Amino acid sequence: MNRYLLVALIFLAGVLGGCAAGEHDPRTGGFFGGIGGLGSGGYEKRMKEREASLEQLRTTQRALNIEKDQLEQQQSAAYVRLESDRARASIMQSEIALLDKKTKALATQQGTDQQRLAKLQQRLTALKGQMGRQSSALDALEGSGLGDADVDLRRKQLEKQRDALAREYELLMKMQLELSQ
Amino acid sequence: MKRCVVSGVFLLAVAVLLIGLQRVGQAAPPLPEIRQVLRQSALKPPAESALEGLRQHNLGEALRQIDPYARWYAADEYSSPESGGPDTWIGIGADLQERAEEIYLAVYAGGAADQAGLPDRCRLLAIDGESIAGLSMAAVAERLKGGEGGFVSLEVAQPDGHPGHFQIKRRAFTSLNVELVRAGGYRVLRIREFIAGLTRAALMASIPFTGNRGASAQNTEGLIIDLRDAGGGDLYEAFDVAGLFLPAGTILGSLQQRGGTPRLMQAPAGEIFTMPLVLLIGADTASAAEVFAGTLQQHGRARLIGRQTYGKCSSQTDIRLSDGSVLRYTNGEIFLPDGTSCSGLGLQPDREVTEAVFRDLNQLVFAAEAMFETNGQGPRPSAAFYP
Numbered sequence: 001m002n003r004y005l006l007v008a009l010i011f012l013a014g015v016l017g018g019c020a021a022g023e024h025d026p027r028t029g030g031f032f033g034g035i036g037g038l039g040s041g042g043y044e045k046r047m048k049e050r051e052a053s054l055e056q057l058r059t060t061q062r063a064l065n066i067e068k069d070q071l072e073q074q075q076s077a078a079y080v081r082l083e084s085d086r087a088r089a090s091i092m093q094s095e096i097a098l099l100d101k102k103t104k105a106l107a108t109q110q111g112t113d114q115q116r117l118a119k120l121q122q123r124l125t126a127l128k129g130q131m132g133r134q135s136s137a138l139d140a141l142e143g144s145g146l147g148d149a150d151v152d153l154r155r156k157q158l159e160k161q162r163d164a165l166a167r168e169y170e171l172l173m174k175m176q177l178e179l180s181q
Numbered sequence: 182m183k184r185c186v187v188s189g190v191f192l193l194a195v196a197v198l199l200i201g202l203q204r205v206g207q208a209a210p211p212l213p214e215i216r217q218v219l220r221q222s223a224l225k226p227p228a229e230s231a232l233e234g235l236r237q238h239n240l241g242e243a244l245r246q247i248d249p250y251a252r253w254y255a256a257d258e259y260s261s262p263e264s265g266g267p268d269t270w271i272g273i274g275a276d277l278q279e280r281a282e283e284i285y286l287a288v289y290a291g292g293a294a295d296q297a298g299l300p301d302r303c304r305l306l307a308i309d310g311e312s313i314a315g316l317s318m319a320a321v322a323e324r325l326k327g328g329e330g331g332f333v334s335l336e337v338a339q340p341d342g343h344p345g346h347f348q349i350k351r352r353a354f355t356s357l358n359v360e361l362v363r364a365g366g367y368r369v370l371r372i373r374e375f376i377a378g379l380t381r382a383a384l385m386a387s388i389p390f391t392g393n394r395g396a397s398a399q400n401t402e403g404l405i406i407d408l409r410d411a412g413g414g415d416l417y418e419a420f421d422v423a424g425l426f427l428p429a430g431t432i433l434g435s436l437q438q439r440g441g442t443p444r445l446m447q448a449p450a451g452e453i454f455t456m457p458l459v460l461l462i463g464a465d466t467a468s469a470a471e472v473f474a475g476t477l478q479q480h481g482r483a484r485l486i487g488r489q490t491y492g493k494c495s496s497q498t499d500i501r502l503s504d505g506s507v508l509r510y511t512n513g514e515i516f517l518p519d520g521t522s523c524s525g526l527g528l529q530p531d532r533e534v535t536e537a538v539f540r541d542l543n544q545l546v547f548a549a550e551a552m553f554e555t556n557g558q559g560p561r562p563s564a565a566f567y568p
Contacts, residue, residue: 130378136269137355150291153361153390160382161358168378 078155085162089135092162096131096169100124103176120175127172130165134158208255210240214502215253223248224439224495224511248511250497256505269355271329275299276410277318278465284313284321285540286337287410290360290371297349301362302540303337306344310334327351340541358383361390362407364542367550368392369461371407372422375414375469381421388454403457403553405546409487409539413468416496416515423476424448426458426483433476435520436496438513458483459549462530463539467491475517475528484552485530488539492527 103121107114137158216232227247235243244251274292278285288294288301305313308324316324325333331351339345358379360371368391372380391404420433427433429450435443460474460483471490477483496513516522532552538544 126377150357150361153387154357156386156390157358157383160386161379164378164382 081155085158086135089131089162092166092169093128093131093135096124096128099169099172099176100128103179106176106179116175117179120172120179123168124172127165127168130161134162134165208257208504208506209237210253210255210506211502211504212237212240215240215508218500218502218508219247219251219510222439222500222510222512224437224513226439244510250493250495251508251510254507254509256507259499259507269353271353272327272351273325273333273349274352274354274356277305277322277325278302279318280536284318286335289354289356290362291357292354293349293352294347297347299335299337299345299347299349300339301542303335303339303345305335305337307336308333310336329353340537340543357387359387361387362542365544365546365550367405367546369405369407369542369546371410372470373410374412375416375418375422375473377415377418380414380418381425384422385425385452401456403459403550404454405459405461405549407461407542408466408470408474409461409463411466411470411473412491413470413493416469416472416513419469419473420446420476421449423473425452426454426477427480428453431480432518434472434518435516436513437516443516457553459552460485461545461549462487462490462528464488464491466528468493468495471523471528472515472517475523478528478531479518484532485528486532486545486549486552487530487534488536489529489533490523490527492523492525494523 100121103117103124107117107121137154212235216235219227220229220232225248231243231247240253244253273294274289274296275294276287276289278287284305285302286294286299286305288299288303305321307313308321311324313321313324327333329352333349333351335347335349337345337347356373358372358376360373362369362371370384370387370391372384374380388404392402416436423433424431424447427448429448431448433446433448435445437443458477460477462470462474462485466474466487467490471492471494474483474485474490475494478485494515494517495511496515497509498512499507499509501507514522514524532548534545534548538548
């Protein structure tokens, strides 16, 4: 055998042997390493890894999109609730103003329990003020940006307070009816 | 010399005239009506000589001598928390508090100072690079004020003793009726005032936010309510809030008004919260807040931690006079469930802490958490309210 050919064969065997123990990553190892990687299935492995990684990113993206949609829906629902709250606050303000008017008319009638009437008027004045504050607070809520934890807390407080004020309004209505009879 | 004396007399006359004109500009208090209200309705009937001594020029001081909590407000000066406008203001979102000639900042949750990371109850050292040493509270307040969007730079000593520098942008702020404050991994609720018709509802709405498992879960681990800055408010609201933690029908206390028998207050039926409860109290915890804390303490329903409270178990009422001005006067004494009053005494905490711990909410909450283990177990008086 030609001496030069023998040397070349030994070198080639050495290169291929070295590749067999390597990572088979087509990105590394130069030309021969790349050829070795393609031949040993390393490229497919890497491709699969990248595809898996990509799929994971897509899954995360989908989850984020779902969360974003949910947040947008929540925000939209919050705005709808806000508008409804403002409308209710406005109706209650008108009703309280009417009740106040009726109570003042009652004050001119003979035989009305003046002490109870005074209490009713005092509480009505306070309730009017509180309803005004509710409306202002609802307006401020919109301006402060929804979604923040403190805003959520404020919203919950306002909702509960509105219900409590509505109950108090009902009680005052009854008290006014009793006084007028 | 003669000219000098004449000029002096002339200047004096002008000054007297100006003062007189100023007084004419101010509304004159309806003194006969004020005397009549106090004569008829004050908790302790004032001496007739004291009533006759009420004059426009000495009204404030003379009223205080009759009743330490009595005040007269001209129609345009008065605003009650119930009927006033929205409590929105522009600023750094903190109150000033003076203790032993030092000024501290009581920070509102969600306000500009809070958002800038300023811890609650920092000792104020300098504003915009200038020391506040020797300045009065009013002067300090004036330096903190400014237009919306403006910045103010504060040098402080933080509650843990470390120095701090904070740049705060002033902005419009509406405080929450019940604040949610995070301290030491815990969520604490803070009440500064008991507002008729609002505080109970706000507290009920806020309690679900204190659970460590999210806003929707019931907090069963324990609730901490910070009353250190609660100076009072509406007495009936305080009773209503106490009723949230006690079974319906439980005696909450009583109100003694002039000439009558004590009127018993009982817990109303409705939603009840059963989690362990610890209340943070201090020297500024007063009036309605003391009634709330004292009632729950006496029933063994809450443990108190902090410092002795102010000591005012009396109620005041605001009455509108014929000219639109308002007279505030004491119309009742409040008794806790065991029949005692806290007036002049204050409430004693179940666990007293040092002033340094009192000011540091993280340390205070850490100490409060340990009290949950013994909450409601102590031999507290719960019977024999009224013999």
